[in-house]
Amino acid sequence: DKDKHKNVYRFVCPYAGHFCCSLTSLVFVMEGEGEVLYNTVSWDSHLLEHLGRVMQPAGPLYDINCFNGSISGLHLPHCEIFSEEDMDCLAVAHVTGGNVAIMNPLKVTEAYVMIDIKDLSIFGLIKRMIFPPSPVIAQVLVFLRPITVRQEENILDVHLLPWNVPLSEVKDQHAENTHINTSSKCFLIPGTQYRLCCQPKGSTVQPATEEFDFNFGPNYHPTFEVFVNVRNKEVKLSLMDNTEGREVWVPRRVLTVTSGQDEELPVHRWLTGSEFVNNHRRHLIQKVTSVMEIADGLRAKGMITTEMYNEVHVTEPCQNKMRVLWKALDSGGASVKAEFYRLLKEKEPHLVDDLVSGPNSPQ
Structure with missing residues (x-):
């Protein structure tokens, strides 16, 4: 219905x-x-x-x-x-x-x-509920959120649920996400804190720990969110009892490339912000128009000096502003270029789309 x-x-x-x-x-x-x-x-x-x-x-x-x-x-x-x-x-x-x-x-x-x-x-x-909580049969369900063109990370939603919650109900509530099949059965204690572990180590899991809730709806919100670099085609997930420090769901390989996607995702999906900036230097200098807005963002984070900001401000036209700003990007390294990329996606998303899908994109 x-x-x-x-x-x-x-x-x-x-x-x-x-x-x-x-x-x-x-x-x-x-x-x-x-x-x-x-x-x-x-x-x-x-x-x-x-x-x-x-x-x-x-x-x-x-x-x-x-x-x-x-x-x-x-x-x-x-x-x-x-x-x-x-x-x-x-x-x-x-x-x-x-x-x-x-x-x-x-x-x-x-x-x-x-x-x-x-x-x-x-x-x-x-x-x-006459006795203290005891282990029940539970399931770990993993869903992959939709991937957007400008996305640098895949996001996995991980649900801890009782075994007799129908998978069809959870899938229907998160129809926009892709369910990733994996062996999900484990034994969990209601009210106990658990910690989700993810490899590679650069991945981020939030929250750090969460209590297993005996949840039978109507809402099935994810227990954990996992942020994984798009270049990683698979991760290893495991679940730990945070009190006893033991594994209750041993490591599983989880693919972050779904069957509906190409075997090899487009190259731009794997590029970091810094790599994108390096690869498109000539086009960025010619086409970026929101130079001062981006410079404002970089200055607010202390990534360019006041002197550099003032030099960008007085320089004309936009192409020359970008040439001046590029000096700061080169001297600031990967972190400054990554922040420039983030601000560019925010201010000029269509330009980013054109560059990653155009004939001049890296092969």
């Missing part, structure tokens, strides 16, 4: 049996032919208040409808790792008309909570 920005799943059952949804992992027990519509809905804070403080969501909340009533059972996927004392910690919340009834399962397996159902509406797993 694109108007409401949510996934609605439709299942047409030809005969009796057990049928598993490959997107949500829900299993429907059908007595005969029927049609089922289902979608996730938000956990209402008022519903949780009715459950009391000892209960919390343990899975997505599903609104399920079957048009001829042929559904008789439901298996809800969970992410718990059971010990002997907490085998009975899971139950099912059945929501009808704003009221919540707690259903005890018929059976709980390593992967599913099974219930018989008669009245269809909204169902979701809940967990009795």
Whole structure:
């Protein structure tokens, strides 16, 4: 349902049996032919208040409808790792008309909570919080943000989520990004701080640490952001328990070039700001018109002296201003040229585009 920005799943059952949804992992027990519509809905804070403080969501909340009533059972996927004392910690919340009834399962397996159902509406797993937090099965999902022509870094969004959050729901919420397939399974403890590590070392990860949240929507914001130089076609990501200092998700190779891109990205994608300035010296001197605005930015950061700034200011025309400013760029080195490039992209983006895509761009 694109108007409401949510996934609605439709299942047409030809005969009796057990049928598993490959997107949500829900299993429907059908007595005969029927049609089922289902979608996730938000956990209402008022519903949780009715459950009391000892209960919390343990899975997505599903609104399920079957048009001829042929559904008789439901298996809800969970992410718990059971010990002997907490085998009975899971139950099912059945929501009808704003009221919540707690259903005890018929059976709980390593992967599913099974219930018989008669009245269809909204169902979701809940967990009795009697014991301290223990590890659950979780997933690390990696998405690559769209790459723009003038971009110097790839940005990866990394999500830490419970295992029974459907990937399809997260992908739909971040449809503009590309999901990068990698082995995602790990074991995390809710409320524990984790640290994402990235190689090569020049990459930046923010925040430094973050708490694993038992999040079942409606919003799936990235837990970490990773900034990687576009010249790196792959990175290695791993996850550390920040308290114990141990790896909980061992290093994975993650490609930052998606299948939809060319095998070799255009050369300008790999150029640093300094290299771009060096390679386009002649054209920059002839074509840059916002010389004083760029000089203002460089002066504000202490990258050119007052004397140099004044010399640029009194020199005419623009081509001669650029020749004077170029002396400061050469003496300042790569950092000053990189800042010049950043300011140029801000002031004259069309010029940058023309230079990186024109016949005079480096081959």
